[in-house]
Amino acid sequence: MFGVQKSQRREKERSLTPQTPFGMTSLKKSIVGARQFGGCRKPLRAGIILGMKKMQPPQFRPQTRAIHAGEPTRHGVNVPVTSPIVRSSTFSLSSANELKAWAEGRSKVFMYTRDGNPTLAIAEKKLAALEGGEDAVVTAAGMAATSTTLFSFIQKGDEIISTAQVYGGSYRLMRDFFPRFGVTTRQVESSLEGIELLVTPRTKILFVETPTNPTLYLVDLRKAAAFAKKHGLISIVDNTFATPMLQNPIEYGFDLVIHSVTKGLAGHSDILGGVVVGSSRYISVIRKTLSAFGGIMDPEVAFLLMRGIKTLGVRIERQCETAMRLAKFLEKHPKISRVHYPGLKSHPDHALAKRQMRGFGSMLAFDLKGGLRAAHRFADRVRLFVLAASLGGAESLIILPIYGSHQHMSKEELARAGVEPGTVRVSVGLEDPEDLIEDLRQALR
Numbered sequence: 001m002f003g004v005q006k007s008q009r010r011e012k013e014r015s016l017t018p019q020t021p022f023g024m025t026s027l028k029k030s031i032v033g034a035r036q037f038g039g040c041r042k043p044l045r046a047g048i049i050l051g052m053k054k055m056q057p058p059q060f061r062p063q064t065r066a067i068h069a070g071e072p073t074r075h076g077v078n079v080p081v082t083s084p085i086v087r088s089s090t091f092s093l094s095s096a097n098e099l100k101a102w103a104e105g106r107s108k109v110f111m112y113t114r115d116g117n118p119t120l121a122i123a124e125k126k127l128a129a130l131e132g133g134e135d136a137v138v139t140a141a142g143m144a145a146t147s148t149t150l151f152s153f154i155q156k157g158d159e160i161i162s163t164a165q166v167y168g169g170s171y172r173l174m175r176d177f178f179p180r181f182g183v184t185t186r187q188v189e190s191s192l193e194g195i196e197l198l199v200t201p202r203t204k205i206l207f208v209e210t211p212t213n214p215t216l217y218l219v220d221l222r223k224a225a226a227f228a229k230k231h232g233l234i235s236i237v238d239n240t241f242a243t244p245m246l247q248n249p250i251e252y253g254f255d256l257v258i259h260s261v262t263k264g265l266a267g268h269s270d271i272l273g274g275v276v277v278g279s280s281r282y283i284s285v286i287r288k289t290l291s292a293f294g295g296i297m298d299p300e301v302a303f304l305l306m307r308g309i310k311t312l313g314v315r316i317e318r319q320c321e322t323a324m325r326l327a328k329f330l331e332k333h334p335k336i337s338r339v340h341y342p343g344l345k346s347h348p349d350h351a352l353a354k355r356q357m358r359g360f361g362s363m364l365a366f367d368l369k370g371g372l373r374a375a376h377r378f379a380d381r382v383r384l385f386v387l388a389a390s391l392g393g394a395e396s397l398i399i400l401p402i403y404g405s406h407q408h409m410s411k412e413e414l415a416r417a418g419v420e421p422g423t424v425r426v427s428v429g430l431e432d433p434e435d436l437i438e439d440l441r442q443a444l445r
């Protein structure tokens, strides 16, 4: 639009609006709406969010937030009910002064999608609202969220304390990559026993995961956050297995919450993504690292993520119910030595799960008495469950962790993670529970 006067430009924008719901005018309003609604800090602007001005977003319950938080207004005429995918790598600026202000960090306008994009911003506001954090940043994968977050706060000579039981990818990142940069990781059991002995003047970060992949160990969030505060550490938790529907670690004092949104949050096994939620101060540091490393989320993926999140509450509720039924069935099965599900009374952290989670989750694991041979046989016999990596989707999946998340681990490391050769991990989907039980029954015969 070179050479177009401002008034002419406004006229052109206006003429786009009726036929083009994603025209400049409605998009600009959308962005304003998104910032106000998702940010939850400023009052909603009358006239833009008609009819919603008396509502207080922070008071909405989780499933309502999953649908509405972060989204632009859906009130008025020709306003799209779903958020637009802004498929543009770059954004126009109105003047050299605006460009200067952006370069000096005084302006927050969208400039280049690696640094921010309107569609990503809506997803970020939604996720921040779901976790109860000030801000969030979305990434290309869960591992991009974990690696970018850790790289944001460590430098040569620093130390991390991590629970020994974490997702294999996070474990290998700390075991195999960080030593190259002079960063040491000290491991603690998920019970946190003896953790005080691991702190040194170089300790910077506490990293935990709860419940853990794949054997559902739990970490006491309150205890872990208090420990980190006492020693001035940045506390980071991978909340992927619980999703924000079942626990919000920031409430317990955690600084940063990570998700692989590939899993339950997106919920349809069709995207890869990650997110970090926390204070604006920490998120702006992580955003800078992300811009340097480049592991950003694609706007199309953000759209699918938001679509998935809108049904998160109902999906999780159903998955928790089915998982409990499957866990009870498996617990009585003569070929199974142990079922790992925090909802079972036999689970060592059942009391803690009741205390800090709002449900026991969609993930479980079990150990076959016949070991690896039995696990192979079971994996080859399932008809409805799909033998596949990942979790949190509509289709129920099984995987043998020694070949999946916990490949390339020593016997000692596997034992510490509670993974046996005959361990099977189950991601409970949305099928009818009776059909899933029937499939387990026939595969175990």
Ligand SMILES: Cc1ncc(COP(=O)(O)O)c(C=O)c1O
Pocket: 141, 142, 143, 144, 167, 169, 209, 213, 238, 240, 241, 259, 260, 261, 262, 272, 273, 274, 390, 405
């Ligand atoms: C608990 C947990 N955290 C992080 C990740 C990594 O996520 P992504 O595969 O999206 O990189 C996974 C993947 O399985 C996971 O299960």
